[in-house]
Amino acid sequence: MNLIWYFIFGVLATFVGAIPLGTVNLSVINTTLKQNARSAMKIAIAAGVAEILLSLFALHCSTAFTKFIDMHQWIQISIVFVLMIIGVVLFLKKEQDATDKKSRFSSKYGTGFILGLLNPPVIIYWILAISYIDMNAAPLNMKSPLTSLFVFFSGVYLGKILTLYLYSRLSIIIKNRVQNIAQSINKVMGVLLVVIGILQGAKLAFA
Numbered sequence: 001m002n003l004i005w006y007f008i009f010g011v012l013a014t015f016v017g018a019i020p021l022g023t024v025n026l027s028v029i030n031t032t033l034k035q036n037a038r039s040a041m042k043i044a045i046a047a048g049v050a051e052i053l054l055s056l057f058a059l060h061c062s063t064a065f066t067k068f069i070d071m072h073q074w075i076q077i078s079i080v081f082v083l084m085i086i087g088v089v090l091f092l093k094k095e096q097d098a099t100d101k102k103s104r105f106s107s108k109y110g111t112g113f114i115l116g117l118l119n120p121p122v123i124i125y126w127i128l129a130i131s132y133i134d135m136n137a138a139p140l141n142m143k144s145p146l147t148s149l150f151v152f153f154s155g156v157y158l159g160k161i162l163t164l165y166l167y168s169r170l171s172i173i174i175k176n177r178v179q180n181i182a183q184s185i186n187k188v189m190g191v192l193l194v195v196i197g198i199l200q201g202a203k204l205a206f207a
Helices: 003-018 023-034 037-071 073-092 101-117 120-136 146-177 182-206
Strands: none
Touching (some): 003 037, 003 146, 023 101, 023 146, 073 182
């Protein structure tokens, strides 16, 4: 199959999976509003790398991963607590007028990478997406040629960057129309993380 299709599938699959409002998207919006789009894109760049790792992991050992998670519930419980703790910290965080530029520069990449990885539903999505592409569109598995996989994951990276860039641009439009919206972004992010943690905890409790 033409390599361009692998690239297109990578972009489209990532775009569909990244459109729902999540922690990385909110972090990009938050940074754009409080700082600037350039700082937000640092988060996007690192989140794109995390997206490649998650999709590669799903491609490499999707079945083994699912069984491992089911057999080790402590991993799911740990994720729930981490999400809720981060959410509470963000909700209670106060605005700071001045921050060290160097630390701000270095933390954006870390923020994007960690938030990108700390997202179990994305792995599930990629397991389903890759399975669908493999069965209905193009051969996509560990036996696929390295060139095809490289082109596909290049599409994954670009798809993530483009989606987060669109969120950044949208937040600028919102900022120009709504005053003081940046002050509430941390609380929104915090509440969302706590809700996600509660929902995942409920699934574990009633499973």
